Amino acid sequence: MAGEPAKAASRAGSTTGASSTSTVEGALAALPGPRAEESGFELLWQQVVAEIGRARSIDLICHICPDGDALGSSLAAALALRALGKQVRVSFGDDPQIVPESLAFLPGQELIVPASDVPDVPELVLCFDVAAQSRLGLLHDKAFAAPVLVVFDHHASNPGFGTHQLIDPTAPATAVLVDELLRRLGVELDQALATCLYTGVATDTGSFKYRATTPATHELAGRLLATGIRHDLISRQLWDTSSFGYLKVLAGALDRAVYEPEAAGGLGLVWTWVPYQDLALFSVTVEEIEGLIDILRRPAEAEVALVLKQDPDGTLRGSSRSKGAVDVAAACTELGGGGHVFAAGFSVREDVAAVVERFRGALRPHN
Numbered sequence: 001m002a003g004e005p006a007k008a009a010s011r012a013g014s015t016t017g018a019s020s021t022s023t024v025e026g027a028l029a030a031l032p033g034p035r036a037e038e039s040g041f042e043l044l045w046q047q048v049v050a051e052i053g054r055a056r057s058i059d060l061i062c063h064i065c066p067d068g069d070a071l072g073s074s075l076a077a078a079l080a081l082r083a084l085g086k087q088v089r090v091s092f093g094d095d096p097q098i099v100p101e102s103l104a105f106l107p108g109q110e111l112i113v114p115a116s117d118v119p120d121v122p123e124l125v126l127c128f129d130v131a132a133q134s135r136l137g138l139l140h141d142k143a144f145a146a147p148v149l150v151v152f153d154h155h156a157s158n159p160g161f162g163t164h165q166l167i168d169p170t171a172p173a174t175a176v177l178v179d180e181l182l183r184r185l186g187v188e189l190d191q192a193l194a195t196c197l198y199t200g201v202a203t204d205t206g207s208f209k210y211r212a213t214t215p216a217t218h219e220l221a222g223r224l225l226a227t228g229i230r231h232d233l234i235s236r237q238l239w240d241t242s243s244f245g246y247l248k249v250l251a252g253a254l255d256r257a258v259y260e261p262e263a264a265g266g267l268g269l270v271w272t273w274v275p276y277q278d279l280a281l282f283s284v285t286v287e288e289i290e291g292l293i294d295i296l297r298r299p300a301e302a303e304v305a306l307v308l309k310q311d312p313d314g315t316l317r318g319s320s321r322s323k324g325a326v327d328v329a330a331a332c333t334e335l336g337g338g339g340h341v342f343a344a345g346f347s348v349r350e351d352v353a354a355v356v357e358r359f360r361g362a363l364r365p366h367n
């Protein structure tokens with residue numbers, strides 16, 4: 001992922017590309033003096049809605065190895081924009097593209113196309129839940145070739161790429177930003193949209209358990225349930241359904257778990273790893289073991305949990321969680337990844353012992 005265009009360069013590209021038609025750009029340039037952050041965000045929203053209004057064809061991109069928030073957000077936005085008469089494509093930069101079995105119920109999947117079907121220079125790209133440029137995967141260059149690249153995200157670690165950044169670290173899910181987009185586009189919630197958004201919010205709040213869940217999150221959930229969606233079936237698909245093989249992989253991972261009481265400044269670390277051979281033996285995909293970290297982080301003895309999942313090429317994908325006293329985003333950033341303060345990840349090609357050593361060494365208290 002080298003050679004990412006500088007922010008200034010992509011901004012300049014945007015201005016050039018939009019100068020002939022844009023009134024919003026002109027209005028922004030004419031505004032006197034510095035703006036308060038909030039009104040800047042409001043203007044950004046208006047600008048994004050104007051770009052969407054102008055566009056004929058819109059490409060919606062979520063992060064590689066998409067989860068419920070990434071896919072739910074993209075599909076909800078795509079369904080809404082299609083209803084407004086736009087030509088839409090949803091894509092993510094994996095080859096092959098795999099929609100996790102647990103998300104197979106999401107409506108709008110007929111809109112998903114392979115990364116190769118996204119134009120080399122898209123007219124307008126909206127990306128969802130993409131915490132860093134590298135998470136665009138194979139679609140990185142195409143996304144940056146677009147004159148307008150809008151980032152909808154809620155990761156505090158997002159470096160702010162693209163031409164327009166609707167990034168709200170206080171939002172518990174990107175789906176919350178999509179709900180706001182639909183409101184601004186005047187699209188009413190129906191069951192398909194609500195299923196996508198509910199999946200996004202429920203996924204990223206751990207079924208409304210995590211700290212980022214607010215009264216507004218429940219208010220949104222209430223509006224989504226009011227459309228008549230079967231939230232019980234969605235929840236069963238998301239959390240309570242697996243193959244028998246998953247149980248066997250889980251058994252191996254738990255058997256391999258290590259507890260290090262002295263790690264994280266004496267607060268304790270529990271870690272394990274899943275060799276690719278286990279996944280192959282029991283026909284389990286790496287997506288299916290996404291929830292393993294939620295079991296590893298249970299022990300009261302440890303503040304931090306880490307799961308390393310091995311890809312066929314030997315790459316280790318790390319997922320980590322903290323209970324509040326340690327900033328795992330900082331540790332994961334040191335390993336080339338990122339995420340939230342208490343939930344973060346990375347991807348490295350090193351052996352297990354070396355990766356755990358580096359992770360342990362990067363753990364710092366959260367202030």
Ligand SMILES: [Mn+2]
Nearest residue numbers: 069129174204
């Ligand atoms: Mn998310």
